[in-house]
Amino acid sequence: MNNLFYIGEQFIGYKKYKIIVFLGIKIKFGVKPKAIEGTNNKILIKTSNGIKSLNEKQVRNLNIGIRVSGSDNIIELDESIIKNGKNFNIDVSGKENKVRIDYISSISGNIEVSGNKHVVEFDKSNSLYNWIYVVCGCTNAGNENCHLKIGENCACGGLSIFLFQSNTSIIIGKECMFAAEIIMQSNDGHKIFKNSTGELLNQKPYKIEIGNHVWVGRRASILKDAKVPSNSIIGYNAVVTGKFEEENVVLAGIPAKIIKHDINWDIDNAF
Ligand SMILES: CC(C)(COP(=O)(O)OP(=O)(O)OC[C@H]1O[C@@H](n2cnc3c(N)ncnc32)[C@H](O)[C@@H]1OP(=O)(O)O)[C@@H](O)C(=O)NCCC(=O)NCCS
Numbered sequence: 001m002n003n004l005f006y007i008g009e010q011f012i013g014y015k016k017y018k019i020i021v022f023l024g025i026k027i028k029f030g031v032k033p034k035a036i037e038g039t040n041n042k043i044l045i046k047t048s049n050g051i052k053s054l055n056e057k058q059v060r061n062l063n064i065g066i067r068v069s070g071s072d073n074i075i076e077l078d079e080s081i082i083k084n085g086k087n088f089n090i091d092v093s094g095k096e097n098k099v100r101i102d103y104i105s106s107i108s109g110n111i112e113v114s115g116n117k118h119v120v121e122f123d124k125s126n127s128l129y130n131w132i133y134v135v136c137g138c139t140n141a142g143n144e145n146c147h148l149k150i151g152e153n154c155a156c157g158g159l160s161i162f163l164f165q166s167n168t169s170i171i172i173g174k175e176c177m178f179a180a181e182i183i184m185q186s187n188d189g190h191k192i193f194k195n196s197t198g199e200l201l202n203q204k205p206y207k208i209e210i211g212n213h214v215w216v217g218r219r220a221s222i223l224k225d226a227k228v229p230s231n232s233i234i235g236y237n238a239v240v241t242g243k244f245e246e247e248n249v250v251l252a253g254i255p256a257k258i259i260k261h262d263i264n265w266d267i268d269n270a271f
Pocket of ligand 1: 180216217218219234235236237251253259
């Protein structure tokens with residue numbers, strides 16, 4: 001930069017600024033990032049008349065965030081998100097990622113995808129109140145092929161979902177109910193080795209599976225490779241680490257164990 005005259009843009013930390021230097025006097029303006037950057041990224045909106053692609057200005061006018069960089073990423077949103085959504089904020093970077101969100105009655109929160117070829121899907125009629133926070137890839141831009149799917153008619157009070165190891169997935173069935181302060185993560189986050197041989201112990205293509213009609217209690221955590229059968233309840237503060245096959249059970253404790261068999265629950269029967 002010339003000390004006397006300069007016009008340009010610079011990142012300072014994570015924020016972008018326009019810098020103007022005139023006769024050595026420096027003026028700095030914050031630059032709002034574009035809603036779509038990179039190449040061949042598509043924001044699609046699904047309406048009753050079909051699917052249409054939005055340009056930068058139209059995306060900005062949605063006023064729900066969305067900042068895509070990288071290339072060949074697709075974000076497909078149902079128009080209900082614009083009508084009903086609050087504080088929505090999607091931020092995708094990398095390439096060939098896909099985020100598809102069908103009808104949602106209310107949501108606030110983040111979906112951040114970095115890395116490549118991740119798929120994040122929300123089926124129709126989800127009532128996601130308060131917040132949902134989804135991260136794929138995390139700071140490792142080389143991560144790829146993570147898959148999150150939330151089935152239709154799920155309700156949520158507060159759920160953080162992390163998939164930050166390649167080839168891991170979280171597949172949630174339909175009609176599930178998530179209380180608040182729940183964490184699901186498809187992997188450990190750091191490598192664990194066998195000390196004597198150096199063998200890598202925790203880098204498998206882990207999959208969390210939640211069946212249909214599962215009620216996840218407040219503060220529950222669901223860790224890598226857990227399987228929760230349909231029509232089950234996960235108790236307050238449980239840590240689910242294993243695979244459970246028997247349906248209609250209550251799982252509770254750390255690590256979670258079956259504490260009751262032959263139960264069912266009803267979302268309408270709130271006290
Ligand atoms: C899991 C839960 C639904 C089970 O209720 P329940 O079937 O009536 O269970 P009980 O109260 O009869 O408890 C059965 C046993 O499990 C134990 N237990 C119950 N919930 C537990 C939990 N969250 N963690 C560890 N143990 C638990 C009880 O201490 C009891 O043990 P005991 O037989 O040694 O005395 C309930 O305890 C719970 O966690 N509720 C909170 C749900 C929630 O987070 N709601 C948020 C709003 S949606």
